[in-house]
Amino acid sequence: MKQIIDFIVIEKQSFQRAALLRLHCDEPLPEIRGGQFVNVRVDGCDKAYLRRPISIHDVDYQNNTIDLLIQEKHEGTKKLCALPVGEKVSIVLPLGNGFTMPEKDDNVLLIGGGIGIAPLYYFAKTIGKDVRSCVSTFLLGGRTQNDLMLLERFRSVGDVFITTNDGSLGEKGFVTDHSLWNTMKINKIYACGPMPMMKAVAKVARDKGIWCEVSLENQMACGIGACLCCVENTKEGNLCVCKEGPVFNIERLLW
Amino acid sequence: MVKTEIKLKGMTLKNPVMTASGTFGYGEEYADFVDLSELGGIIVKGTTLHHREGNPYPRMAETPMGMLNCVGLQNKGVDYFIETIYPRIRHFETNVLVNVSGSNIDDYVTAAAKINALDDIPAIELNVSCPNVKQGGMAFGVTCSGIEQVVKAVREVYHKHLMVKLSPNVTNIAEIALAAEAAGADSVSLINTLLGMAIDAETRKPVLSMVTGGLSGACVKPVALRMVWQVAKAVKIPVIGLGGISSATDAIEFLLAGASAIQIGTANFIDPAISAKVAKGIVEYCERQGVKDVNELVGGLII
Numbered sequence: 359m360k361q362i363i364d365f366i367v368i369e370k371q372s373f374q375r376a377a378l379l380r381l382h383c384d385e386p387l388p389e390i391r392g393g394q395f396v397n398v399r400v401d402g403c404d405k406a407y408l409r410r411p412i413s414i415h416d417v418d419y420q421n422n423t424i425d426l427l428i429q430e431k432h433e434g435t436k437k438l439c440a441l442p443v444g445e446k447v448s449i450v451l452p453l454g455n456g457f458t459m460p461e462k463d464d465n466v467l468l469i470g471g472g473i474g475i476a477p478l479y480y481f482a483k484t485i486g487k488d489v490r491s492c493v494s495t496f497l498l499g500g501r502t503q504n505d506l507m508l509l510e511r512f513r514s515v516g517d518v519f520i521t522t523n524d525g526s527l528g529e530k531g532f533v534t535d536h537s538l539w540n541t542m543k544i545n546k547i548y549a550c551g552p553m554p555m556m557k558a559v560a561k562v563a564r565d566k567g568i569w570c571e572v573s574l575e576n577q578m579a580c581g582i583g584a585c586l587c588c589v590e591n592t593k594e595g596n597l598c599v600c601k602e603g604p605v606f607n608i609e610r611l612l613w
Numbered sequence: 614m615v616k617t618e619i620k621l622k623g624m625t626l627k628n629p630v631m632t633a634s635g636t637f638g639y640g641e642e643y644a645d646f647v648d649l650s651e652l653g654g655i656i657v658k659g660t661t662l663h664h665r666e667g668n669p670y671p672r673m674a675e676t677p678m679g680m681l682n683c684v685g686l687q688n689k690g691v692d693y694f695i696e697t698i699y700p701r702i703r704h705f706e707t708n709v710l711v712n713v714s715g716s717n718i719d720d721y722v723t724a725a726a727k728i729n730a731l732d733d734i735p736a737i738e739l740n741v742s743c744p745n746v747k748q749g750g751m752a753f754g755v756t757c758s759g760i761e762q763v764v765k766a767v768r769e770v771y772h773k774h775l776m777v778k779l780s781p782n783v784t785n786i787a788e789i790a791l792a793a794e795a796a797g798a799d800s801v802s803l804i805n806t807l808l809g810m811a812i813d814a815e816t817r818k819p820v821l822s823m824v825t826g827g828l829s830g831a832c833v834k835p836v837a838l839r840m841v842w843q844v845a846k847a848v849k850i851p852v853i854g855l856g857g858i859s860s861a862t863d864a865i866e867f868l869l870a871g872a873s874a875i876q877i878g879t880a881n882f883i884d885p886a887i888s889a890k891v892a893k894g895i896v897e898y899c900e901r902q903g904v905k906d907v908n909e910l911v912g913g914l915i916i
Contacts, residue, residue, distance in 0.1 A: 359645050360645040360646065360885075361645065361646075362646060362884070362885060362886055399883070399884075404677050404678055405675075405677060406675070407675055407676070407677070407678050407679060407680060407830055407831070407883070408675055408680060408882060408883060409882070409883060448884075450885060576670060576671075577671060577673055578673075579673050579680060579682070579879075579882045580636075580642075580881070580882040580885075581882075582638075582642045582643070582885065583638060583642050584636060584637055584638035584642045584643070584881070584882070585635065585636060585673070585682065585684070585882060586635075586658075586667065586672070586684045586687050587672045587673035587682055587684060588670075588672075588673075589667070589670050589672065589687070590670065591669065591670065595666055596666055596667055596670075596687055601642075
């Protein structure tokens with residue numbers, strides 16, 4: 359069931375143009391799947407009238423917290439990244455459908471670009487819990503090493519391979535250029551990142567015949583399938599990314 | 614105990630709060646957040662005779678205290694509504710109204726006639742004011758002769774409460790409202806969105822796929838309030854006020870300006886539970902002000 363819950367910022371870690379917020383609430387958290395998102399109210403910002411959809415980076419049911427990894431893009435996300443510890447935040451959650459769980463013995467490649475790495479951490483944790491025999495590998499890409507945060511977290515749940523456009527960390531180039539494509543056996547790909555990256559990943563997946571899901575971030579207003587603003591034109595017509603997605607199998611998409 | 618019931622022709626609202634078409638889906642989307650039985654009514658997504666894919670993405674641009682949209686009446690058509698959606702929502706414990714749109718008079722008439730046959734839909738809201746479709750839509754709502762034609766034609770086949778949703782994109786909205794009344798409307802609702810535009814200065818391109826779109830949200834409230842006041846003075850039929858209502862106080866202002874009931878639109882996106890909160894807040898205002906019946910507030914503006 360979807361809920362509107364007031365959270366309090368209890369911990370915060372700042373990065374260059376991004377922040378990791380740990381948010382606590384008193385009421386029990388609803389069940390959250392990897393790849394689902396929240397819609398966050400930005401208080402006191404007249405340029406952010408609507409809520410901001412943010413993917414869920416981590417969930418801790420014991421301590422009743424969620425982690426959000428937020429990139430500063432415009433006024434609204436800047437304001438969220440500047441939230442101090444102790445501040446109250448209204449959040450609607452959980453929204454959308456998560457990634458499809460892999461099966462036993464699948465070799466899973468989780469591809470993140472820039473802030474798109476955020477939902478992959480929690481998803482990999484849920485895979486580790488539910489499908490123990492499944493091996494998760496991350497392929498994370500950024501323009502420079504500063505785009506890639508919290509790598510130690512990712513390394514705690516799977517092997518991590520990296521590309522940067524400037525070569526400052528990992529292999530130089532895009533995620534689709536990485537040498538692991540020539541050596542690794544992959545059954546399932548999950549990707550989240552900028553549209554050109556996801557389209558490139560989808561093309562590689564198609565060429566190699568690998569099952570692939572991508573998480574879209576079309577601009578949203580309501581986040582619950584009412585306004586029909588965030589549609590993606592699919593083989594089934596215009597579908598709301600917030601309600602029918604944000605995760606789509608590439609076979610449903612026109613790209 | 615404050616009396617909150619609003620009687621409209623052929624339909625009683627348990628309180629003056631309805632939800633605006635296009636902002637509340639089919640009600641189901643909000644059932645986790647709002648007890649629908651606490652609302653006077655819900656107006657479901659704009660429905661046309663035939664399936665419509667709507668306009669291409671991007672369909673939305675955020676603006677200071679508001680948003681522009683150019684969704685373009687995406688819906689699966691009236692038959693799909695009747696077969697698939699109506700059975701799921703007909704027993705909601707509130708009035709379920711259908712917003713009906715069309716690209717020509719025959720389409721409006723055929724869709725309205727089909728909905729007339731549905732026992733649990735007490736009213737339609739005739740959408741002659743959608744700014745985001747190339748044909749029909751707003752074209753009918755911006756001239757007196759256009760609105761007369763479509764309302765008259767629908768009136769012949771639609772025998773329950775006929776609400777007509779007016780466009781603010783006109784020179785004199787009171788004249789348009791009078792034309793709707795003369796053609797047989799049982800009430801008018803206003804305002805639909807204001808035609809607007811957004812440009813990305815960096816790319817020098819429009820933000821919306823259709824270049825222009827409809828502006829809604831808190832920023833339009835003063836315009837909406839003024840138009841409701843002008844129309845309420847001009848017509849004898851009830852006026853349903855909407856446009857930027859985000860709190861019980863906003864709702865009260867519309868009632869004072871002459872609205873018999875109100876609709877909450879874009880505010881549903883920001884607080885999905887706002888509609889029930891407004892209904893409760895209206896009662897609290899009445900208790901505080903010693904008002905025994907919400908109807909006493911209607912047109913109660915002191916000048």
